[in-house]
Amino acid sequence: MITRRQFFQFAVAAAAPVLPGMAALPGVAFAASPTPQTAAGHDVLQAVIVPEPAGWVAGLNISNPAVIVSVNIFDGLVTYDDAFHPVPQLAQSWTESADHRTITFNLRKDVKWHDGHPFTSADVQYSLMEVTKRFHPRGNATFATLEAVDTPDDHTAVFRFTSPVPAVWSALGGYETQILPKHLYAGSPPLTNPLNAHPVGNGPYVFKEWARGNYVVLERNPDYWDRQNPPHFERIVFRIIPDEGTRLTALESGDLRYAPTDAVALPDLVRLRTDARFVVSSHVFDGIAPISFFDFNLRRKPFQDLRVRQAIAHAINRDALAKVVWYGLAKPAQGPIPSYQTRFFKPDLPQYNYDPAHAEALLDAAGFHRGADGVRVRINNLPLPFGNQYVLTAQFIQAQLRHIGVELTLVPTDVPTFNRRVYADYDFDTTVNWYAAFADPQLGVTRRYWSKAIKPGSTSSNATGYATPEMDRAIEGLVTVSDPVARKPFIDQLQQIAQEQVPSVNLLELHFYAIHAASLNGFSNTPMGAYSSLASVRDA
Structure with missing residues (x-):
């Protein structure tokens, strides 16, 4: 049996260097780094993601950090309650045929893309048939028997399957089956579309800025369709901090208040689980x-x-x-x-x-x-x-x-x-x-x-x-x-x-863990909670 001491005799060097391409920038100390926070502190949620992905459209780039950011920019046809049952989002209702081979989604009529263009069934058809089935790493399996998406009108999308797919109801959230704006993607290769680095979505937050190697800024969507539950924070700033020691310091000082995954070394995570200033949860990754x-x-x-x-x-x-x-x-x-x-x-x-x-x-x-x-x-x-x-x-x-x-x-x-x-x-x-x-x-x-x-x-x-x-x-x-x-x-x-x-x-x-300050509440409690938007998160 190998002991921890024996292991670290050959692994100790790994704790110090960072991977090439992920090295800290000059002046990496959190407080010294340029920051976009200009509003009052409680109007901005400072978070961290690890590492920096290649793009921010989860329907094409399914890496963990890309999904965590992207779900704030894009809504899904459905979202989920705490028991992981689907509830309406872009689809305000749906019906399923007796043989489970046809699902008719009635889409919301008050949704706009962040560029002001209306969201329609054409976006759903394009995204499922031309993007998800062809380019999403899991799409051809999830939707293997989806033969067509019919669009009888702008606000109706009819999924036609050759055989029923019970698993599809676990995949219709915005973290997995993402609806993209057809008017901005059609006619170009989706994987190389420049919008993957500056996405246009329809969710509670609008993509504002990506300072590569430093941060990503999202701003509250003033035209968000859910007027009963508008996003709380004016801004969410996802910091990109390569060094785990710097991330830990920022969490303990209160400069960071949300760390969805991989934020600190595991020995520090074990310690933070007993620190009353933090909530550490693995339940929000159970569904993953x-x-x-x-x-x-x-x-x-x-x-x-x-x-x-x-x-x-x-x-x-x-x-x-x-x-x-x-x-x-x-x-x-x-x-x-x-x-x-x-x-x-x-x-x-x-x-x-x-x-x-x-x-x-x-x-x-x-x-x-x-x-x-x-x-x-x-x-x-x-x-x-x-x-x-x-x-x-x-x-x-x-x-x-x-x-x-x-x-x-x-x-x-x-x-x-x-x-x-x-x-x-x-x-x-x-x-x-x-x-x-x-x-x-x-x-x-x-x-x-x-x-x-x-x-x-x-x-x-x-x-x-x-x-x-x-x-x-x-x-x-x-x-x-x-x-x-x-x-x-x-x-x-x-x-x-x-x-x-x-x-x-x-x-x-x-078993992955998310960390957030105990001064925050409103996080999703579903098994896919870490892949849910932060629109409902607020100060306790």
């Missing part, structure tokens, strides 16, 4: 269901041998990883679906227990013998640049693989570089990453293994290049069959195949 994993690029020859992938899986002590690196705020994953999602989780899946001797035997059998320097194979790894935990995770794995003769070189990146190398150029050997499994595997799990989710340039999709007929059959079964009993065998097959063929090693079930 994050799973971390070690991905292989199956385009690279060594990983085309199953024995190599199995060997690396056996070389990683996931129990120690959870306890030492993640301070017990995670648990070993048994498969691609979290074990607490009992409706879908399949017990007794193949497991890769920590067994370095067996790992070495597998590598010998695969023809990867130790050289004179003791090294069997040299590979690289790109840790997700979403905070130091992923670097520490990669360093932990690096040390463990060294024991079996695998030399793992870590390649630090910033977010744009990571996205380009992993999802566009496929220029990597392995990665340390996490995806949200979400409330249904159709939403968050299938994209890791489906051949149709290999979409160059689309982030958080199938980066490994994994594609097999048996996995495709399982996924196509679960996305087209609506009866829960008939659907479950396909979900079981997905999990079984994923664990047997190991296109990536499922590492940990993660």
